[in-house]
Amino acid sequence: MTTELLSLAKYLASSRAEFALSEMNQYLSRKYEEKELFEILKPHFYDLDLFCDAGYKCTKLVKRPLPSDENVVRELEALFKNPQLPARVEKLINSYIERSCGKDWHTGERGLLIRENIVKQKEEYWKGTGSSQYPKIRIISYLLYHFPVYFCSFQYMLLELFRGGLLTNKMSILDAGAGPGTITLSTLDFIQELQEIYSWNKIDVKLNIRIDSIERAPENIDCYKELTSLYLSGLTQENTNITINEPVHSSIEAAPALPDVDLMVFSNVLAEMNAPPSHRADVVEMAASGSKNPTMVIIEPADLDNSKALRVTQHALVKKGFAVYSPCSFIWGLECSGENCWSFQELGNIRAPDFMEKIANTGEFYRYINTDMKFSFVISRKDGLVKHKYLAKGKFMRLSNLKKHIEKRVNITVSVMSGNLGDERTFVYKICDGTSSVPCYAVLPAYHISDNNSMLFEAGYGGIVEIYGTLVRENKALSSYNLLVMRNTMVRAAE
Ligand SMILES: C[S@@+](CC[C@H](N)C(=O)[O-])C[C@H]1O[C@@H](n2cnc3c(N)ncnc32)[C@H](O)[C@@H]1O
Structure with missing residues (x-):
């Protein structure tokens, strides 16, 4: 009997946007209570692409992203x-x-x-x-x-x-x-x-x-x-x-x-x-x-x-x-x-x-x-979808090239890959552009915070920023690079 009910439900689901479970009785050899139909069909609602409410009204679902107003x-x-x-x-x-x-x-x-x-x-x-x-x-x-x-x-x-x-x-x-x-x-x-x-x-x-x-x-x-x-x-x-x-x-x-x-x-x-x-x-x-x-x-x-x-x-x-x-x-x-x-x-x-x-x-x-x-x-x-589609163009230095620019000012475009790893006096964020396996950090001393660079705090985990005029420093002890963000270093959201 479940097979008969299932094929009927399948037929109704494919031919109408909405139907009441009671309508099924028009096509069946014996009468069912709506509640009974609901319980029998419940495990199949998903495969039938249906949503059925407590009033036994069923709606055809077309898969789409949830509205995120x-x-x-x-x-x-x-x-x-x-x-x-x-x-x-x-x-x-x-x-x-x-x-x-x-x-x-x-x-x-x-x-x-x-x-x-x-x-x-x-x-x-x-x-x-x-x-x-x-x-x-x-x-x-x-x-x-x-x-x-x-x-x-x-x-x-x-x-x-x-x-x-x-x-x-x-x-x-x-x-x-x-x-x-x-x-x-x-x-x-x-x-x-x-x-x-x-x-x-x-x-x-x-x-x-x-x-x-x-x-x-x-x-x-x-x-x-x-x-x-x-x-x-x-x-x-x-x-x-x-x-x-x-x-x-x-x-x-x-x-x-x-x-x-x-x-x-x-x-x-x-x-x-x-x-x-x-x-x-x-x-x-x-x-x-x-x-x-x-x-x-x-x-x-x-x-x-x-x-x-x-x-x-x-x-x-x-x-x-x-x-x-x-x-x-x-x-x-x-x-x-x-x-x-x-x-x-x-x-x-x-x-x-x-x-x-x-x-x-x-x-x-x-x-x-x-x-x-x-x-x-x-x-x-699997489909290649990425959150940020942004791609860097020529005017920025890759982090893999920093070695040649120690103590120089450079422009970089990077993802912010941590929260503040420093403290309230010195803000430190891990940064990455996908080109270097040497750890790199943007370092912003509190006394250098300005309107030019405060975007560094707002980027959020995974957010991309363009940083103009940051000073490259090598931290030999930790085998890493610190990119010093100063008062006049510009930090902009990239998108
Ligand atoms: C640390 S718990 C995490 C539980 C839950 N996912 C969470 O985040 O709270 C790891 C669970 O995975 C199960 N588990 C570990 N290796 C597994 C494997 N190879 N296949 C299936 N379950 C596994 C363990 O039995 C345990 O229940």
């Missing part, structure tokens, strides 16, 4: 100004911890064990290994320590994708190495917020989202299923159909490529693979092989080793023909080597959720508080 972007930005776990997510995690470890989880022996595990997990984590004798405690530690910043950071990544028109009204998402569901939950919550903003702004957007995941640890799959289904059950989904498929229990390397994925996220997972960084690109390529033009997001920790490894993976992807959408721009049209590149985004601190404060409530508070949003990422595309 200025107002909407501004309201989303305002929402993330004071980053924190939304109350509903904090409550969800808190009750999961209480269900797993009891109401007094943060005290006595249990609290000690969790604290010990947080410290151990941090050590393993930075080394890129991941095993524990206590898988359940391991998840609890992860939720307490890592989950909140990763959840909030990913919402900024979604904002970046949204601004660039890379999120669509019909979207299939793959959460690879899903863990307890950080990325899935962060996405669900972003969509919920976005729909609320659309609704205040009287913008009617119907969404159909399908989320798949791959995860090798069974206990993480259990946690993922519990958290995502509880989150969904508490959600009002007026204008959104969401399907979360059963997680695929497998390593990403062995899982068959899913067809037609729009957004693939590898968040804090590639570094856990045994494969060397350049070979990790093979895994990403394989995962993307079933999809026409997926947006691939890879996120890794900001520490030196993991961050540098990500750029090597990124370079291997570029060699395979994938484009870097952001944060890097190949300003001179040359691929950089990806070597010796330590660059990460810094977004400030989130408010520590109550559960984090509870576990940190010891003499060594700092060991258990993790609120700093700092991470390395790359967004990549």
Whole structure:
């Protein structure tokens, strides 16, 4: 019977822009309640290109970028100004911890064990290994320590994708190495917020989202299923159909490529693979092989080793023909080597959720508080799309030529590839134009700040600036170049 219903739904979806599920009864040998039809067809709405609302009215969806009017972007930005776990997510995690470890989880022996595990997990984590004798405690530690910043950071990544028109009204998402569901939950919550903003702004957007995941640890799959289904059950989904498929229990390397994925996220997972960084690109390529033009997001920790490894993976992807959408721009049209590149985004601190404060409530508070949003990422595309199309023309010096111009003033055009690495007296930004693997920094002493050069502060991570009349200095001790920005050095936004 489902086959008959499906072909009828397919027919109606292809012949009308809108129809009511009750209309199906005109063509069927027996009568169905609308609710019954809704439940039978629900798992198929995505493949049928349909959005069906709670009143059982179905609308044909044509895949297009989500409207990103200025107002909407501004309201989303305002929402993330004071980053924190939304109350509903904090409550969800808190009750999961209480269900797993009891109401007094943060005290006595249990609290000690969790604290010990947080410290151990941090050590393993930075080394890129991941095993524990206590898988359940391991998840609890992860939720307490890592989950909140990763959840909030990913919402900024979604904002970046949204601004660039890379999120669509019909979207299939793959959460690879899903863990307890950080990325899935962060996405669900972003969509919920976005729909609320659309609704205040009287913008009617119907969404159909399908989320798949791959995860090798069974206990993480259990946690993922519990958290995502509880989150969904508490959600009002007026204008959104969401399907979360059963997680695929497998390593990403062995899982068959899913067809037609729009957004693939590898968040804090590639570094856990045994494969060397350049070979990790093979895994990403394989995962993307079933999809026409997926947006691939890879996120890794900001520490030196993991961050540098990500750029090597990124370079291997570029060699395979994938484009870097952001944060890097190949300003001179040359691929950089990806070597010796330590660059990460810094977004400030989130408010520590109550559960984090509870576990940190010891003499060594700092060991258990993790609120700093700092991470390395790359967004990549098959179709060559890049965030900044800007290409340098002749009047600028390539950073690879600086050696011949020490103590001279030059004009350069570069991407700003860090936040302020200095302090309030001397501002230091990593800069790159894709031509040199020697680290280069724009250095602006506070007493030289002027209207001519203040654009350096506004460029933002990955933003491109043209810098006129900067003094080249070699830092022999650190094998790097400092480009001194002085009062009369001009810094302009390039576009
Ligand atoms: C650090 S957690 C990241 C979880 C989540 N993506 C996040 O950002 O919070 C890494 C997760 O990837 C899983 N994992 C590691 N290597 C994997 C692989 N080769 N295939 C599938 N899952 C993997 C681990 O079991 C763990 O759940």
